[in-house]
Amino acid sequence: MTDLNTQAELVRRSLKRRYRKERRFRAYGIVAVGVALLALITLFSDIIGKGYTGFLKTTVTLEVNLDPELMYLDDASDKDALRMADFKAPLLAALRQELPDATTSREDTRALGGLLSGYAANELQDRVAADPSLLGTRQVMTFLAHGNVDVYNKHAGETAYSIKLTPQQQQWVDTLKANNVVNTEFNDILFVHGDSREPANAGVAGAMVGSLLTMLVTLLLSFPIGVSAAIYLEEFAPQNRLTDFIEVNINNLAAVPSIIFGLLGLAVFINLFGMPRSIPFVGGLVLTLMTLPTIIIASRAAIKSVPPSIREAAEGIGASKMQVVMHHVLPLAMPGMLTGSIIGMAQALGETAPLLLIGMVAFIVDVPDGLFDAATVLPVQIFLWAGSPELGFIERASAAIMVLLAFLISMNALAIWLRKRLERRW
């Protein structure tokens, strides 16, 4: 009886200790999750706080007098004449109309010109070329402001953003703003233009298309190859030294720094096979090499987790090895395989280093037409912009990061949706 009492007492005391331990462990967990959340919130608020202005553009709306004499242009349908004509003059004249205090001195002319995007004259030329009847009329047209005006406009009052403009220009911009000549609008350019020397004209469209094309190649190659390799290794390959060796190597490959794959791509695809640089096809090949180990490992784990009872059931009825795999193992393993593949793809989407080596870091203005057209990708574009001294590029880099994150989040959402759909485990 006494024994029983002491034992109960011992249990009671140890219980207290165990509960304390449990509470402590839970607290550690909450702290860890809290720190992670805090870091995430800091990251997001910083990126969004800095980057939301990247989604805005500054425009200048002017009433342009397309005077043939001023532009030295008689016939707007003549291509050579168009090339020789002066499209800057009507723009400057229109600005002068809005800013009566601007003199015709060389400095003031320069300063006035510095308010508009360097491509404003080209844009005007394009519009006249498209519609020659515009010549000789007065038109209200909207142009992009210069990058420096853009940042000054969006960050009014912050000296760090105004140093690129002279006090005179700042005053002009303020006047134009008050007269609704200078406006802030949604930056559609970010989504339709490729890269540019001028931040106001720069967009991620080229990088987005480049990323999509590269991912397409990666997905089309790595998913079938990875899944077939996993099925072969798991279901058909004999267990011997060779397969052990292959398994060890696949696991090692998953841990190889991605830049090594870039070097391999450079040496093999570009130097040995003579493929062009900077093209999404080679980018996709390199990222395929990088993604394959991830997909193979995830797929093998998914195949292993198929209950052996299902295999036995199929074998017991007389299904052949191939039928067991195709009818039962593959459908049950598919959600896991897809998840692994999407994780691999998300990794590849954010990859920069290997693509630098195969030349996808070039300055490319045009949106790529296809797999064999020079292109860059989103993370590389971010890398390029973030390293640029112009303030306009910094905020566009933040905007591009948000675009990339949106890509990643939608890819993960797709993965979850696919898994939920396929996982109908009756």
Place this chain on the structure above:
Amino acid sequence: MNMHMEHPELEYGKTVGNAFSADPKFSLRDVEVYYGDTQAIKGISLDIARNEVISFIGPSGCGKSTFLRCLNRMNDSIDICSVRGRLELDGRDLYDPKQDVVELRARVGMVFQKPNPFPKSIYDNVAYGPRIHGLANRKAELDEMVENSLRKAGLWNEVKDRLDRPATGLSGGQQQRLCIARTIAVSPEVVLMDEPCSALDPIATARIEELISELSENFTIIIVTHSMQQAARVSDRTAYFHLGHLVEVNETNKVFTAPEHSLTESYITGRFG
């Protein structure tokens, strides 16, 4: 070999009782099974007659399941497992390299310990075998096969209105009967059952036992069981296994009322096992 060290009353390859038949479905001679270096089956010779129900009993680890799985070569997928001896089905060697294992399993079906329906509809579960073997040409033919199999398995009335529902939604007993229906849908000649009732409650068990008696008219049935009552109820003959030896085979009645071997007697009277 030092077999006598294991038990004084065990003799290698020796079986008492009535192990042979004049017209055997299976003729098994000197069967030995090794897992790597370990010998799991020690020189068993046995005939299994056409359309008989024979049950394998014995303590855990006695090799009865291993022996059963040799009969449709389910051990093939275990790399370290090797089978020796002569195993014939209707006079043809099961382990002949020319014997196609898929064809063999279509003739010798198997029902497992745990109900293992495919995660598909009830209909697709039963139709799977006929489909992969190309037994039905038209949908109507397949429908008929599914209905017949489900009727034979005594499940038709319970599931006829929900054939498209997931098989995993059925109760354990229903699932096991579905697995039996799935097995007999390909019209095998032999059905192997590896403790088919061990995961079921007594009512479901009684239902399956009834089913076994009905099926015995058309099929040769070999059933491994831990329940001596079950063996006594369903089988014509009973084989007692001990440590990889086949100790005694006899008419079920005889095994349970007048066992010839002392080990059999110890087992059925509950002294071990």
